[in-house]
Amino acid sequence: MDFAELAALASGHAEARAIQTALKLGIFDMLERSPLDDAALAAAISANRRATALIANAMVALGLLDERTNRYSLTEAARRYLLRSSGEYLGGLILFDEAIFQTWTNLEQTIRSGLPARPTDMFQSRPEETERFIRAMDSLTRARGDAAYVADRLDLSNVSTIADIGGGPGTYTVAMLRRWPHLRATIYDLPATLEVARKILGEREPASLARIDLVRFDYLYDDVPGRCGALFMSNIIHNEDETDNAQVLRKCFRALEPGGLMIIKDHIMNAALTEPRAGAIFALYLLMATRGRDYSFDEVSRWLGEAGFVEIQLKALPSPPFTSSMVIARKPLGKI
Ligand SMILES: C[S@@+](CC[C@H](N)C(=O)[O-])C[C@H]1O[C@@H](n2cnc3c(N)ncnc32)[C@H](O)[C@@H]1O
Missing domain, CATH: 1.10.10.10 (Winged helix-like DNA-binding domain superfamily/Winged helix DNA-binding domain)
Structure with a gap:
């Protein structure tokens, strides 16, 4: 350098x-x-x-x-x-970064103590914070094009229902419904997030609401009700610790139909947790604001394997512009 x-x-x-x-x-x-x-x-x-x-x-x-x-x-x-007014407005993310600037001033203290610098409440406590957070997710994903890219690369031709766990603004759900017109979806998320999701979808995609159920759900405490053919989790595992991630993936396994598809999208790190660079830096923010960090493919595939999944594969997204990858796995056909 x-x-x-x-x-x-x-x-x-x-x-x-x-x-x-x-x-x-x-x-x-x-x-x-x-x-x-x-x-x-x-x-x-x-x-x-x-x-x-x-x-x-x-x-x-x-x-x-x-x-x-x-x-x-x-x-x-x-x-x-x-x-x-732009369809690729990144301002939602930039305004969120502006709002969390104070959090970064606590990095030294967090490194010394190992403790978060703000409540790990996923911005659920104040409506304006929830809205800023959820609009930031939507803004980043639309500006960079993640949702359309992912929807194009997944084969959901044999899937009739997909569950988007912690689906937030529904940006990925909408892209998948657009790409796969036979599909129905459920977004499972916390109540304050669902209010914002309903608002965003109503503003932008009112027609898609007929094919999406919005269900209040806490993945740490609730079981996914019913069965689905595919389960999608984007930017979820980085918020939680190792024990909770392993437990959430066991729940996902039970919720999937035999042969069902598990899709995780996140920063998936190398074994040393140093690459991709965006993930190594973002892990510091996660340390201050969540119970999680970014995890390696070895870690994610171990949780998936222990839950019973097979055919575990890493699919990197082209970088730039993307900084994350998908991990895809399947529930074996014989398992109920
Ligand atoms: C970083 S956002 C990701 C949103 C979306 N999946 C995306 O990638 O754009 C994390 C999402 O998980 C939701 N969430 C956090 N903790 C949760 C929990 N315990 N149960 C259900 N959803 C949760 C948040 O409300 C938020 O929508």
Whole structure:
């Protein structure tokens, strides 16, 4: 690694905070219709003119705004990912990162104590936090394209019902229903999340609600009711510890029809837990905010094998843009 790369990594929080703040102030949305000079932009976001010019200049330096004759306009990347009106809006995730910045200030303390730095409540305690968290998941998955990519690569032709455990905003469920028109789905999740899911699906995919059941469910305490042909869990195992993950996968095994498909999507790490890089860094956030971390393929396949699954396979997603993989396994045909 050279000096420039190290320096950029070590001070990366400054760029992140500048982008988060520009987004939160509404700078990108204010430039959607036409370029503005610093005075007009400052008035539009109700901010100080000199300071607005400085943050707008910083966005020019980062390639998110253009500036000509003191008028700021959006670059192609900003128009695609930073406008609320865009189908690939990444702002939900960026605003969530802005909101959890305080959590990162506790990293030293968490490393010393090994204890979380915030309640491990999956943002269920305050409605505005739940909504920000669930919209962040939706925003990341839609902007990066995970859901459509995954739905295209799974063979669900012989599956009539799929359960999305901890399905959150339902972004993956909707993509699978689109790709597989015969399919019905159930999203199993905590009550506060389901309220947000209903809102998001109603806003964007009202027709899909006829094919989706939303069921209150706590995977730590409840058994999956009934039987399904496939079970999907995206970004779930990284929130829980080893014992709970092994137990959840045993429940999943019981809930599947014989021959049923278990699909896990997450950062799946190498045995040393150092690759992919995004997973190794994200594990620090998980340490501060959850009971989990990112797990290796060996760990996940051991839980699956102990639960009774066979044909356990790792399917890496192309990186970039993706940073996660799928682990797919099957319940043997003879097992009930
Ligand atoms: C990181 S989000 C992932 C959402 C979605 N699967 C995705 O990948 O976009 C974790 C999800 O698990 C849900 N969850 C967390 N703990 C849960 C529990 N004990 N029982 C059921 N759902 C839970 C959260 O409400 C949230 O929707």
